[in-house]
Amino acid sequence: MTKMIIDGKPVAAQDGRTLDVLSPVDGAVFTTLPRAQAADVDRAVAAARGALNGAWGRMTALERGRLLIKLGESVLAHHEELSQIESRDTGKPLSTARADITVLARYFEFYGSGADKVHGQTIPFQQDYSVQVIREPLGVTAHIIPWNYPAQMFGRSVAPALAMGNAAVAKPAEDACLSIVRVAELALEVGFPAGALNVVTGLGEEAGAALSRHPGINFISFTGSNEVGVLIQQAAALNAVKCVLELGGKSAHIVFDDARTELAIPAIVKGIVHNAGQTCTAGSRLLVQKGIYPQFMEALAREFSKVRAGTPEMDLTCGPVVNRSQFERVNRYIAKGLAEGMKVVAEGSIADGVPENGFFVKPTLFSAARHDSDLFQQEIFGPVLVSMPFEDEAQAIQLANDTAYGLLGAVWTENGGRQQRVARAIQVGQVYINGFGAGGGIELPFGGVKRSGHGREKGFIALEEMSTTKTIIQYYGA
Numbered sequence: 001m002t003k004m005i006i007d008g009k010p011v012a013a014q015d016g017r018t019l020d021v022l023s024p025v026d027g028a029v030f031t032t033l034p035r036a037q038a039a040d041v042d043r044a045v046a047a048a049r050g051a052l053n054g055a056w057g058r059m060t061a062l063e064r065g066r067l068l069i070k071l072g073e074s075v076l077a078h079h080e081e082l083s084q085i086e087s088r089d090t091g092k093p094l095s096t097a098r099a100d101i102t103v104l105a106r107y108f109e110f111y112g113s114g115a116d117k118v119h120g121q122t123i124p125f126q127q128d129y130s131v132q133v134i135r136e137p138l139g140v141t142a143h144i145i146p147w148n149y150p151a152q153m154f155g156r157s158v159a160p161a162l163a164m165g166n167a168a169v170a171k172p173a174e175d176a177c178l179s180i181v182r183v184a185e186l187a188l189e190v191g192f193p194a195g196a197l198n199v200v201t202g203l204g205e206e207a208g209a210a211l212s213r214h215p216g217i218n219f220i221s222f223t224g225s226n227e228v229g230v231l232i233q234q235a236a237a238l239n240a241v242k243c244v245l246e247l248g249g250k251s252a253h254i255v256f257d258d259a260r261t262e263l264a265i266p267a268i269v270k271g272i273v274h275n276a277g278q279t280c281t282a283g284s285r286l287l288v289q290k291g292i293y294p295q296f297m298e299a300l301a302r303e304f305s306k307v308r309a310g311t312p313e314m315d316l317t318c319g320p321v322v323n324r325s326q327f328e329r330v331n332r333y334i335a336k337g338l339a340e341g342m343k344v345v346a347e348g349s350i351a352d353g354v355p356e357n358g359f360f361v362k363p364t365l366f367s368a369a370r371h372d373s374d375l376f377q378q379e380i381f382g383p384v385l386v387s388m389p390f391e392d393e394a395q396a397i398q399l400a401n402d403t404a405y406g407l408l409g410a411v412w413t414e415n416g417g418r419q420q421r422v423a424r425a426i427q428v429g430q431v432y433i434n435g436f437g438a439g440g441g442i443e444l445p446f447g448g449v450k451r452s453g454h455g456r457e458k459g460f461i462a463l464e465e466m467s468t469t470k471t472i473i474q475y476y477g478a
Contacts, residue, residue, distance in 0.1 A: 002178060019032060025358045027355075036200040038206075040202070048140040049139075067187075071108045078186065082182060083101045091322060092275065097312070129477075131472070139166060140216055140219075141169070142211045143169070144170075147173035147176035150179055156457050181199050218242075220236050221243065224248075233245060251409055254422060269300070271283035278321060278382065280379075280407060297345055301345045309348065310351035340368075403450075
């Protein structure tokens with residue numbers, strides 16, 4: 001059985017309740033984890049507050065940074081162990097899990113290196129006054145982590161919070177949390193004080209809800225659905241707590257008639273089938289200029305049909321989706337597209353020999369005539385790509401912005417002026433020109449607009465999000 005990490009110790013839920021952990025590959029139970037309740041969250045928040053008032057709070061930024069760097073080194077030293085845990089827990093291909101663990105280590109390295117480089121400022125003021133603006137930790141920070149990239153998202157959210165001197169309580173998704181618990185154990189091994197980093201496991205409506213409304217929490221970071229994000233923000237408002245929310249997307253590729261198809265097509269395929277399409281930044285809408293639409297779709301279909309979904313050890317392009325609920329959700333959307341008369345342009349395949357009870361979805365490429373259809377407007381969170389043609393630049397921008405979401409976008413054109421015009425006109429938090437990635441590198445600020453949320457993660461700006469300013473005004477006159 002997996003244990004939570006609270007106040008530097010592995011613990012079970014106080015009432016002894018547990019949750020089964022199911023494999024996405026075959027649907028079988030392979031371990032259990034504690035089903036935390038409000039009392040367990042109370043323990044974790046109290047432990048974090050104690051660390052702030054104790055050894056963790058007394059550490060300098062340099063010391064915190066060195067610990068984070070040591071944790072990154074420990075992650076790399078346990079790279080294969082953590083990759084195997086992540087792959088089994090989520091169903092990811094092993095190569096994908098290994099890449100995720102490498103990125104996790106990089107988060108600790110990046111923010112560890114930046115911990116002592118957040119500087120204050122002085123402000124010219126009236127005669128005989130000195131004014132300083134300094135940055136301080138927010139206090140106890142809550143981090144509610146999704147199941148699609150548990151290790152990566154943990155590093156993305158928790159590393160900058162710790163770098164700024166906050167004490168953290170993480171609540172990973174019940175569907176995938178084992179790598180996070182193991183990293184919390186490694187943090188203790190490299191010297192993090194007890195209570196600086198706590199992990200509670202359980203259901204969102206129980207442990208997650210208790211954490212988000214806890215009066216001892218000073219900041220909340222959440223990545224997940226828009227519906228839950230609204231509840232998180234409402235809970236945060238009760239205690240006047242700041243939150244950073246990343247709430248999904250419906251990201252569009254915009255392919256103009258001068259695009260380099262040899263670059264665009266592989267990126268478009270990878271952008272929707274990577275992680276079985278369970279990525280907030282997945283390029284799930286494809287807009288192609290009308291003049292090249294038929295031949296572009298024909299070439300894309302050839303590449304798309306090569307995609308195969310399989311078990312982690314097969315290490316194919318695509319794995320299963322995370323659980324039965326997600327499996328049924330994605331298949332409902334595919335069935336809805338067919339019922340609405342959408343044409344299937346191409347399908348991937350499911351490899352021979354996968355378990356019958358696994359949550360494998362056949363990747364599907366649709367063409368459609370209406371941009372207001374559910375498949376174009378709603379986040380499916382699976383390997384389903386929907387395409388349609390556009391006439392000109394103005395219509396491309398209009399269609400790209402015709403969604404409630406605004407997380408990521410990609411513009412494929414060799415026209416330099418058009419690159420800038422379209423990139424600036426589409427309403428998203430991050431834009432690629434002649435490329436595409438899941439939120440970009442660790443160094444690049446990331447977050448959404450509209451219903452994709454608010455606040456920014458990644459990059460140096462995350463250190464500012466995870467801290468607050470204090471203005472000190474000193475009169476030194478006679």
